[in-house]
Amino acid sequence: MNLDDDNIFRAAMGEVTPLKDTANTLWLKSPSTKAPRQRQPEAEQENFLTRGYLDIVPLDTLLEYKADGIQQGVLDKLRKGEYPLDASLNLLRQPVETCRQAVFSFIQQARKDSLRNLLIIHGKGRSNESHANIVRSYLARWLKQFDDVQSFCVAQSQHGGSGALYVGMRKTDKARLDNRERHAKRSR
Numbered sequence: 001m002n003l004d005d006d007n008i009f010r011a012a013m014g015e016v017t018p019l020k021d022t023a024n025t026l027w028l029k030s031p032s033t034k035a036p037r038q039r040q041p042e043a044e045q046e047n048f049l050t051r052g053y054l055d056i057v058p059l060d061t062l063l064e065y066k067a068d069g070i071q072q073g074v075l076d077k078l079r080k081g082e083y084p085l086d087a088s089l090n091l092l093r094q095p096v097e098t099c100r101q102a103v104f105s106f107i108q109q110a111r112k113d114s115l116r117n118l119l120i121i122h123g124k125g126r127s128n129e130s131h132a133n134i135v136r137s138y139l140a141r142w143l144k145q146f147d148d149v150q151s152f153c154v155a156q157s158q159h160g161g162s163g164a165l166y167v168g169m170r171k172t173d174k175a176r177l178d179n180r181e182r183h184a185k186r187s188r
Contacts, residue, residue: 047104049142051097056128057137063165065144066151070168074151078117078168081156085166086115091135092123099135103142107169111148114172119155124163132163143167 057063066075077083089106091099103120110118122139123132143149148170155164171179 047101049100049104049145051100054134054137054141056133057140058128059125059133059162062154062162063136063140064153065140065149067149070150074168075153078151078166079153081159081166083117083166083168085119085159086110086117087113088119088121090121091139092121093131094135096135096138099138100142103139107143107146107148107167110169111172114175116169116171116175118167118169119159119164120167121160121164124161139165 064075064079066072087106087110089102091102094102099122106118106120120139122135125131125133125136127133143152143165149167150170151168152165154162155166159166
């Protein structure tokens with residue numbers, strides 16, 4: 001500081017006195033001068049899975065689904081447990097909203113990681129009104145809301161039987177391209 005700046009500063013401070021007890025003083029962080037982070041293009045989507053009114057699926061009704069254009073043989077192999085499992089999600093004794101968030105995150109991550117075959121454990125209820133059957137009924141609705149889910153069915157007994165579902169995911173574009181390249185090399 002030059003002499004003029006020093007005089008201006010002292011004149012502005014006038015009768016200001018230093019703080020005596022600094023142990024009780026809370027110093028706030030100065031605001032950041034950096035620009036706020038921009039969201040990644042792959043930013044998390046908002047959870048679109050429905051809440052609210054639910055038609056409870058009776059326990060004696062097996063959960064099964066295949067999207068349009070999926071061959072019956074794919075569903076049959078999934079039902080027999082012939083596809084190796086890539087990941088699993090355990091929803092036992094979780095509140096419905098927690099299950100909703102977990103299913104959404106799980107399917108999104110599976111898509112990002114190019115996983116094809118999933119296991120979701122929801123539990124078995126003893127009655128149609130039991131919590132496990134409510135989660136099971138919501139799962140039947142939620143999984144159909146994902147474009148990436150091509151099929152699901154009840155798991156084999158070693159994976160939880162009627163208390164779990166196998167979920168078949170669509171191939172990613174990268175997996176399709178890899179498949180084409182692999183099969184094209186064989187045909188030469």
